[in-house]
Amino acid sequence: MTDGVTIGQAAAFADITIKTVRHYHKLGLLDEPARDSSGYRRYGSPELLRLVQVRTLAAAGVPLADLGPLIDSDAAQFADALADVGRRLTARIAELTAQRDTLDRLTSGDRTLLPDRAVAMLEGMPALGFTPDDVQTARESFVLAKALVPEGFDDYLADIEHALRDPRFVELAKRSAEVIGWESDDPRVAELATDMAEHYLANPAQLRIVTGLQAHTETATRYRLIAHHGEKQNSASGRLALLVETKLRAAGIDIPRPE
Numbered sequence: 063m064t065d066g067v068t069i070g071q072a073a074a075f076a077d078i079t080i081k082t083v084r085h086y087h088k089l090g091l092l093d094e095p096a097r098d099s100s101g102y103r104r105y106g107s108p109e110l111l112r113l114v115q116v117r118t119l120a121a122a123g124v125p126l127a128d129l130g131p132l133i134d135s136d137a138a139q140f141a142d143a144l145a146d147v148g149r150r151l152t153a154r155i156a157e158l159t160a161q162r163d164t165l166d167r168l169t170s171g172d173r174t175l176l177p178d179r180a181v182a183m184l185e186g187m188p189a190l191g192f193t194p195d196d197v198q199t200a201r202e203s204f205v206l207a208k209a210l211v212p213e214g215f216d217d218y219l220a221d222i223e224h225a226l227r228d229p230r231f232v233e234l235a236k237r238s239a240e241v242i243g244w245e246s247d248d249p250r251v252a253e254l255a256t257d258m259a260e261h262y263l264a265n266p267a268q269l270r271i272v273t274g275l276q277a278h279t280e281t282a283t284r285y286r287l288i289a290h291h292g293e294k295q296n297s298a299s300g301r302l303a304l305l306v307e308t309k310l311r312a313a314g315i316d317i318p319r320p321e
Contacts, residue, residue, distance in 0.1 A: 066095065066104030075110060076117045083113065091116050091129050123151045180204050180219055183226070190232050196239045218271070225268045234258050244298040251298050255305035262306075263313055272307075273315060 073080045086092040092112055095103045105113070115133050120126060124147050132143050164175065176184075184204070187197045208215045225231045237254055244251060262269040307317045 066098075066106045067110070068102055069105065072105040072110060072113060076113045078117055082117075086113070086116055089126060089130075091126065123147055123154075176201070176204055176208065177219075179223075180208075183219065183223060186226075190226065191236055193239065196236070199239075221267065221270045225265075225271060228265070228268070230261060231265070231268055234261055238299070238302060241298045241302050246298045246301050248298060251302050252305060255302050255309060258302075258306050259309035259313070262310065263315075269310075269315065272310065272317065 067075065069080055069083055073083045076083075083092070087094050092109065095105050095109050098104050112133070116129055119129055119132065122144075124132060124143075128143065128147075132140060135143065184197055184201055187200065188194070192200075204219075207218055211218070234254070234257060238258065241251060241254065262272060311317050
């Protein structure tokens with residue numbers, strides 16, 4: 063009677079494939095047993111035990127490169143190594159959970175992946191008299207702000223939430239949206255710029271909507287991408303924004319200049 067089992071039987075015993083067993087051999091995780099008189103390798107109890115240990119640890123998330131030293135380590139080293147693997151798996155689970163949540167939101171139609179707080183604000187804008195185009199522009203600006211200045215995004219949202227409770231701010235915001243249909247040299251542009259600058263200067267908390275993101279940016283470039291999103295070159299809206307910024311600078315407010 064021949065002692066030991068064939069590679070196929072060993073693989074079945076460990077609930078893995080023959081290919082996996084051979085891969086373990088190639089990596090040096092499992093010594094290849096000697097061949098019997100018929101030319102077959104026979105796996106005895108030591109090889110089977112090692113095979114089960116390797117398979118169990120691999121299934122638990124231990125990298126194959128760490129398996130050899132881990133199996134041969136003492137009890138304390140073994141426990142420390144497993145704790146480290148546990149921490150890495152916990153981080154990976156959190157990452158996968160976040161990815162699943164992102165997929166869920168994409169499936170539900172939220173392609174901007176804005177936080178609920180921002181979505182609620184956008185959903186409330188029509189009740190304040192903002193048009194669908196106004197809401198879309200605000201949505202795109204929020205996406206840019208979240209992507210370009212993530213560390214300042216929560217404060218930015220808080221400032222806008224507070225400002226939207228001010229009827230005068232809402233009025234000026236809606237008037238600034240109407241500028242899109244004006245000629246760039248329309249005298250109303252300068253008048254609105256004056257009104258907006260005076261309002262911001264009289265309401266420092268709302269002024270942070272203009273200056274807050276700047277505090278988090280490395281250069282003026284990212285600020286301007288957000289602040290001037292949707293504006294066309296030499297347009298009335300572009301002129302309005304530049305006039306407002308010029309007036310605020312004249313009042314001593316630090317506003318990024320075009321590069």
